[in-house]
Amino acid sequence: MDSRPIGVFDSGVGGLTVARAIMDQLPSESITYIGDTAHTPYGPLPLAKVREYALDIMDALVAHGVKMLVIACNTATAAVLAEAQERYDGELGIPVLGVIDPAVRRAVSATTSGRIGVIGTQATINSRAYPAAFEKYPEAYEAYPDLEITSVACPAFVQLVEHGITAGPHVQRVASGYFGPLLEAEVDTLVLGCTHYPLLQGAIGYVMGEHVTLVSSADETARDVYRQLAEHDMFSHQTEPVREFYATGDPGSFGPLARRFIGPDVGYARSTKELDQ
Structure with a gap:
């Protein structure tokens, strides 16, 4: 059993559609989600800037101890997927999936x-x-x-x-x-x-x-998460998985919006400054 969380991130709340699908298909898995609300939206930004923000967040998730990274953002997937797979999977054995x-x-x-x-x-x-x-x-x-x-x-x-x-x-x-x-x-x-x-x-x-x-x-990405967990024998069997939600910007504004789209599982959101406190 590998009880480490799955790390999921997006520029804001959109990636919660992916997190929700993972929770539905893999209800025993813990999830750590980061919404980069300090820099949203990614769409108008140069891909080089998106790459910088995305790698910073993935570094933070890896330091937090995730077992897998899911780039739940199309813009970030386009900007950084290949580099992230080499950096985290190739060097650290942490699978990285895009959408x-x-x-x-x-x-x-x-x-x-x-x-x-x-x-x-x-x-x-x-x-x-x-x-x-x-x-x-x-x-x-x-x-x-x-x-x-x-x-x-x-x-x-x-x-x-x-x-x-x-x-x-x-x-x-x-x-x-x-x-x-x-x-x-x-x-x-x-x-x-x-x-x-x-x-x-x-x-x-x-x-x-x-x-x-x-x-x-969202659903197709969750199926890919399942396949990766199966191939690497990384399933968790927790009866009370931990779902944590963080925002790089104001968590007070992120939390209510996130709960609207994912439900009460969000609980309350915290600042990424608290990620490893």
């Missing part, structure tokens, strides 16, 4: 037309991490030689979620303003390429139409 490959894998299996949409932050879209990830699945191109990926940046979505605005006419208007290229491309599958976006999926699904399959990386 892009799991979502791409699910989208490849879900599409029936080969027309797939991706929405994300400006940094994620600019990084072209998703088109690169789709190239890892040649079977998709064999099935759909004209496989078409339509990528659209939706920079306002993260701020809407961080302010607790997740439904209603305003969200629908913002979504409609972004989704023209996706509707024109007639995508049948849409990857929610930011862990904040599942919290908007009611509005997103309404604007895109019920014939479009929405793909969130």
Whole structure:
């Protein structure tokens, strides 16, 4: 039994969708979550700055004693996944997972037309991490030689979620303003390429139409966590796992918003200054 926690982090509350999926699929596992609210949103930042913030947080989680790292942020995954895997897994034996490959894998299996949409932050879209990830699945191109990926940046979505605005006419208007290229491309599958976006999926699904399959990386990433734990024989069997939630910014504002999206399991959030006190 390995009772060490799984370390999960995001720029804010969006990564809680991944934490929630891990808790649901692996209820005996402890989790330490960090929301980098002092620097959110990551989307408009240069990838070099995102890399700096992400590595600082992962260093803190490793020092805290986690057994695995989950980068529950598409922008950070695009910026730092390969380096983090070499730094923590290659050197320390701590597996590192991102959220892009799991979502791409699910989208490849879900599409029936080969027309797939991706929405994300400006940094994620600019990084072209998703088109690169789709190239890892040649079977998709064999099935759909004209496989078409339509990528659209939706920079306002993260701020809407961080302010607790997740439904209603305003969200629908913002979504409609972004989704023209996706509707024109007639995508049948849409990857929610930011862990904040599942919290908007009611509005997103309404604007895109019920014939479009929405793909969130949260459940698929949790399945990858399960596989990693199984392959490394790292399961915990705790009857009372510990779930801790930290914010690099004001925990007083982070906690209530986090509880709204993940439930009472959040308890109360603390500052990262208390991480190892």
